[in-house]
Amino acid sequence: MVRKAxxxxxxxxxxxxxxxxxxxxxxxxLSVAMSVALSAALSAALSVALSAAMLSDVAAASLVLPPLVxxxxxxxxxxxVIWVDLVTPDIAGAKHxxxxxxxxxxxxxxxxxxxxxIASLDGIPVGGLVQRALQPGEQHQPAWLTFISVRDxxxxxxxxxxxxxxTLMAPRNYANRGRQGVFADPQGAVFAVLQSSSGDPxxxxxxPGEWIWSSVMARDADQDAAFYQDVFGxxxxxxxxxxxxxxxxxxxxQYARASLNSFPADAAKRHxxxxxxxxxxSAADSAARAVALGGRLLVAPFTDRHGGxxxxxxxxxxxxxxxxxxxxTADQAGGQSDGQQGAK
Amino acid sequence: MKxxxxxxxxxxxxxxxxxxxxxxxxxxxxxxxxSVDYGVGFYEPYGYEYxxxxxxxxxxxxxxxxxxxxxxxxxxxxxxxxxPAAPSRSMPSLPxxxxxx
Numbered sequence: 001m002v003r004k005a006x007x008x009x010x011x012x013x014x015x016x017x018x019x020x021x022x023x024x025x026x027x028x029x030l031s032v033a034m035s036v037a038l039s040a041a042l043s044a045a046l047s048v049a050l051s052a053a054m055l056s057d058v059a060a061a062s063l064v065l066p067p068l069v070x071x072x073x074x075x076x077x078x079x080x081v082i083w084v085d086l087v088t089p090d091i092a093g094a095k096h097x098x099x100x101x102x103x104x105x106x107x108x109x110x111x112x113x114x115x116x117x118i119a120s121l122d123g124i125p126v127g128g129l130v131q132r133a134l135q136p137g138e139q140h141q142p143a144w145l146t147f148i149s150v151r152d153x154x155x156x157x158x159x160x161x162x163x164x165x166x167t168l169m170a171p172r173n174y175a176n177r178g179r180q181g182v183f184a185d186p187q188g189a190v191f192a193v194l195q196s197s198s199g200d201p202x203x204x205x206x207x208p209g210e211w212i213w214s215s216v217m218a219r220d221a222d223q224d225a226a227f228y229q230d231v232f233g234x235x236x237x238x239x240x241x242x243x244x245x246x247x248x249x250x251x252x253x254q255y256a257r258a259s260l261n262s263f264p265a266d267a268a269k270r271h272x273x274x275x276x277x278x279x280x281x282s283a284a285d286s287a288a289r290a291v292a293l294g295g296r297l298l299v300a301p302f303t304d305r306h307g308g309x310x311x312x313x314x315x316x317x318x319x320x321x322x323x324x325x326x327x328x329t330a331d332q333a334g335g336q337s338d339g340q341q342g343a344k
Numbered sequence: 345m346k347x348x349x350x351x352x353x354x355x356x357x358x359x360x361x362x363x364x365x366x367x368x369x370x371x372x373x374x375x376x377x378x379s380v381d382y383g384v385g386f387y388e389p390y391g392y393e394y395x396x397x398x399x400x401x402x403x404x405x406x407x408x409x410x411x412x413x414x415x416x417x418x419x420x421x422x423x424x425x426x427x428p429a430a431p432s433r434s435m436p437s438l439p440x441x442x443x444x445x
Contacts, residue, residue, distance in 0.1 A: 190388050204443045229427060235433065
């Protein structure tokens with residue numbers, strides 16, 4: 001006689017009461033055992049595959065980057081922006097755009113799974129281009145990643161973490177290049193640090209077509225300045241402001257390295273970030289050319305405090321960068337009067 | 345019965361495998377680029393905005409000797425979170441000498 005199980009009784013108990021139920025229970029047990037065994041086997045296989053992927057990741061040497069400085073030097077400039085990498089979903093389009101806009105030439109480097117290209121101007125490396133797929137509908141921002149010089153990446157990482165930043169890519173060694181890691185400041189702006197094994201580029205005035213300046217756009221410029229000062233040892237200078245925003249200058253080795261600016265408005269809706277500027281002879285002409293090449297105008301040219309014009313554009317994939325005029329003759333005139341001319 | 349067992353095993357296995365793989369996905373707002381060699385494949389959070397820039401919103405480098413602000417020098421301004429450069433320090437600028445090529 002089949003005992004009808006109350007609804008609340010365990011199914012396995014009820015099942016054991018009949019032969020059919022016994023078979024069913026055996027069936028379930030066998031099914032579970034097989035699935036566990038199969039899953040264990042697949043997990044092991046997956047672990048092996050992941051380990052292999054990690055090993056290939058560790059063997060970053062498969063992508064051999066050129067030294068930052070050739071021939072190598074003993075120069076080192078803490079806090080100086082010494083490299084930039086463009087992360088883009090369209091490396092071919094980026095080469096065309098930047099090649100046409102600034103006359104850059106490109107040398108491809110193949111290694112592992114990466115498409116990487118070194119951009120140079122008149123034989124001087126100016127940055128790297130990294131291809132990274134962006135899925136349709138994925139909302140991420142192609143951008144130029146800013147590399148700041150440090151003497152000791154591990155010490156920099158400890159300081160970054162201690163002062164509220166976070167590690168996005170743990171420091172790794174790259175043959176010929178040095179050691180580098182990617183981080184975010186406490187407000188979320190992404191930057192990298194690089195301990196170059198060949199020394200840092202010398203402190204010279206950038207030529208037109210080279211990177212000349214960097215800015216941090218922050219929600220709270222005061223707090224962000226404290227972070228960068230603690231991590232990189234910058235001197236911090238304040239600029240007179242007439243727009244209600246905070247404008248600071250970060251300096252090392254008695255050179256201005258970057259400006260740090262609070263957002264002009266709607267700070268809560270904006271994402272803090274680093275923005276790098278290429279020196280141009282005419283911001284207006286370069287901005288128009290960028291648009292003609294498929295880029296977008298983000299900030300129309302305007303006269304900045306140094307007396308030259310500044311504009312911000314985005315490349316066809318959306319990566320923003322600045323265009324900045326810098327007159328050497330005005331700089332040679334120098335001094336307070338020159339500065340006041342620049343202050344609008 | 346054998347077929348039934350196999351079907352159930354496959355279902356359970358697929359579920360476990362899916363949960364294992366899902367557990368491997370890195371969260372957060374950044375693309376980790378986990379299977380690449382270079383590793384610097386960081387797309388930043390979407391949505392940079394540049395509205396509000398214009399005359400007065402100075403982001404460019406200062407000229408050497410450019411006037412400094414007086415914040416933090418003891419004249420009533422709130423003390424900033426950072427340590428301002430000493431008052432004796434003049435405003436720095438960019439290097440003035442070129443590479444000479």
